[in-house]
Amino acid sequence: MPQGQPLAVPRDGLTTRQRRNAPLLAVHTGPGKGKSTAAFGMALRAWNQGFDIAVFQFVKSAKWKVGEETALTELGRAHEERGVGGPVEWHKMGSGWSWSRKAGTEDDHAAAAAEGWAEIARRLAEERHDFYVLDEFTYPLKWGWVDVDEVVATLAERPGSQHVVITGRDAPAALLDAADLVTEMTKVKHPMDAGRKGQKGIEW
Numbered sequence: 482m483p484q485g486q487p488l489a490v491p492r493d494g495l496t497t498r499q500r501r502n503a504p505l506l507a508v509h510t511g512p513g514k515g516k517s518t519a520a521f522g523m524a525l526r527a528w529n530q531g532f533d534i535a536v537f538q539f540v541k542s543a544k545w546k547v548g549e550e551t552a553l554t555e556l557g558r559a560h561e562e563r564g565v566g567g568p569v570e571w572h573k574m575g576s577g578w579s580w581s582r583k584a585g586t587e588d589d590h591a592a593a594a595a596e597g598w599a600e601i602a603r604r605l606a607e608e609r610h611d612f613y614v615l616d617e618f619t620y621p622l623k624w625g626w627v628d629v630d631e632v633v634a635t636l637a638e639r640p641g642s643q644h645v646v647i648t649g650r651d652a653p654a655a656l657l658d659a660a661d662l663v664t665e666m667t668k669v670k671h672p673m674d675a676g677r678k679g680q681k682g683i684e685w
Contacts, residue, residue, distance in 0.1 A: 513666030532611035619649030
């Protein structure tokens with residue numbers, strides 16, 4: 482895409498505006514660092530455009546903390562108090578989905594993941610949000626906790642202009658085929674290879 486211009490424009494009858502407003506399904510996968518980081522960076526851009534943002538983290542432990550949670554939550558508060566940007570919701574499987582008010586446990590992660598996906602599907606059908614981040618969602622798909630074909634069909638049939646970004650290693654082929662944008666993060670070098678542990682401001 483030289484200078485941001487597509488190499489070819491399909492003869493599908495759509496206008497440039499219609500293509501710009503088309504819903505996007507993006508997948509960030511691969512063994513390298515930066516999948517979630519890139520997704521949250523896209524969420525920041527969406528917030529700046531006034532989009533309604535919802536983040537769903539499919540992590541097992543409530544102890545899993547990322548700096549972007551604090552930053553985006555504060556941006557959501559800024560929207561509520563001053564009307565800037567867009568609203569933000571952040572939901573985390575490991576600490577109990579906020580709508581169910583259940584305490585996080587180490588038991589039956591499969592049921593928790595299925596519950597999270599069911600809620601996302603409902604919100605997509607209702608066009609509740611403009612921009613969704615499904616962080617680490619490839620793992621429930623890989624482990625069979627959530628049905629891949631159901632996810633692909635639901636995403637393909639979602640109404641409106643809802644954008645969805647999915648992160649995690651080993652994204653299933655059916656999801657990659659359905660996506661409009663696929664980026665594979667590949668490790669070339671990593672500080673841990675030299676024995677350095679994760680660093681604040683870099684890893685969290």
